[in-house]
Amino acid sequence: MPCSVCLITEKSTSLTVPGKVTCPTGWTKEYTGYLMSQAIAGNRQRSEYICVNENLDAVDGNKADNDQGNVYLVEGVCGSLKCPPYVGGRELTCVVCSK
Template identity: 50%
Template sequence: MQKPRPCVTAGFAGGSWYAHKGAAVDPLCLPRDPEWGIYKDGTDGAKAYVYGAEYETHMSSDLMKSLLNHDIPCAVCLVRNRSVIKMFPGRKTCYKGWKLEYNGYLMAGYYNSVAGSTYSCVDSNPDALHGGHTNKDGKLFYLVEARCGSLKCPPYVEGRELVCAVCSKK
């Protein structure tokens, strides 16, 4: 079992609505204790928006199936004495000279949604927020699978979900 890393904050994963044309691409880790500046309550249409995130997992494994529509937590953690942190898609382990921080499944937005998305490495034992398991949409995280063609098969396999590893190096 890995030693827990010191986390700066834990909160709620979020981002733009999955189908908005002008959606921001990056997911956010929103704090549980937000602070406010000058504000006006209510929506007036001339803004960008942020929504919570939920898992859109449709996979035969019981763990992934049980996460469908659950809201996603997040954490920002420190990695001491490391100068480079990199996510390696298609790997569960790190290359020689790198230290594994965690591994999991590669996730991104649905391929046919209007909004852009980014690839994220979600821990192989993902958490969900307590009580957040109804379908409210927002920023959606889907498992990423390989598609053969310009992506060479082998070594990749058509339709197989990709793993990922987050590694650090001094």
């Protein structure tokens, strides 16, 4: 089963950088992925944003449609973000860095 929390040993600080695939100078790249978030039911507001590894895996659930605990890809919206370099409707990448 894939892990859901990244433990970085011997490093004291981690940083998630949305919209990038490279780390700032002096930081070590742990992984790249896609920005995801849980949508609050009934509207498009987002709660906490997380960077999910691009090599993500899924665990089979049951057939119940509870619509709880789901995370969704975050897409860029021109106006909220400067386009270019962002492209409206495309998923946002991210990188997790450590130091």
